[in-house]
Amino acid sequence: METKKVAELAKILKQNRLTKLDxxxxxxxxxxxxxxxxxxxxxxxxxxxxxxxxxxVTVEEKETVTVAEVVTAYEQKSPLVGTVYLAxxxxxxxxxxxxDKVKKGDPVCIVESMKMFNTIEAEKDGEIVEIPVDNxxxxxxxxxxxxxxxxx
Numbered sequence: 128m129e130t131k132k133v134a135e136l137a138k139i140l141k142q143n144r145l146t147k148l149d150x151x152x153x154x155x156x157x158x159x160x161x162x163x164x165x166x167x168x169x170x171x172x173x174x175x176x177x178x179x180x181x182x183x184v185t186v187e188e189k190e191t192v193t194v195a196e197v198v199t200a201y202e203q204k205s206p207l208v209g210t211v212y213l214a215x216x217x218x219x220x221x222x223x224x225x226x227d228k229v230k231k232g233d234p235v236c237i238v239e240s241m242k243m244f245n246t247i248e249a250e251k252d253g254e255i256v257e258i259p260v261d262n263x264x265x266x267x268x269x270x271x272x273x274x275x276x277x278x279x
Contacts, residue, residue: 133157200274201251205266209240213262221262223273227255235273238266253277 140148140159148159205211213221213236222234229235229249236258238245253275260272 200256200276201253202271203235203247203250203273203275205238205268205270205272206247207238207240207245208268209238209245209266211260211262211264211266211272212237212239212244213258213260223255223258225255225257229253229255229275236260238272247272249273249275251275251277 136148136150136157137159139145146160148157150157150159213223215222215234215237222236223229230252231249233249234246235249235255236247238247255273256276257274258272259274260266260270266272
């Protein structure tokens with residue numbers, strides 16, 4: 128959570144003479160408590176203090192270590208709302224899987240909408256790095272169907 132946002136919440140707490148504010152945003156929980164003109168913020172793990180207009184705000188952040196490979200990939204999105212099918216028919220091998228090489232125009236899946244089966248073709252040459260949808264899943268317009276690492 129940004130320090131500026133925390134300071135604004137502390138100011139609102141003080142101006143409205145509230146004694147406590149409990150806010151959860153994503154996986155961050157923020158608890159502000161007023162105590163004798165001072166506002167304290169409680170969370171988990173590491174602690175930081177912010178001083179502004181006689182207000183003490185203590186920010187505790189949950190420490191998380193994430194190691195991830197940075198992959199720049201083209202996100203091919205669904206052109207319509209419907210049900211995605213990753214294979215041409217039940218029991219058949221999927222059109223593509225992670226690690227497969229594709230050429231522009233190769234089929235990657237089917238989106239069925241209003242009893243019409245629309246073959247979705249690769250928009251770029253490259254390697255499939257992720258298929259973030261499951262076979263038979265309902266997809267929205269603009270939802271990512273496959274991620275393709277483009278060939279250089």
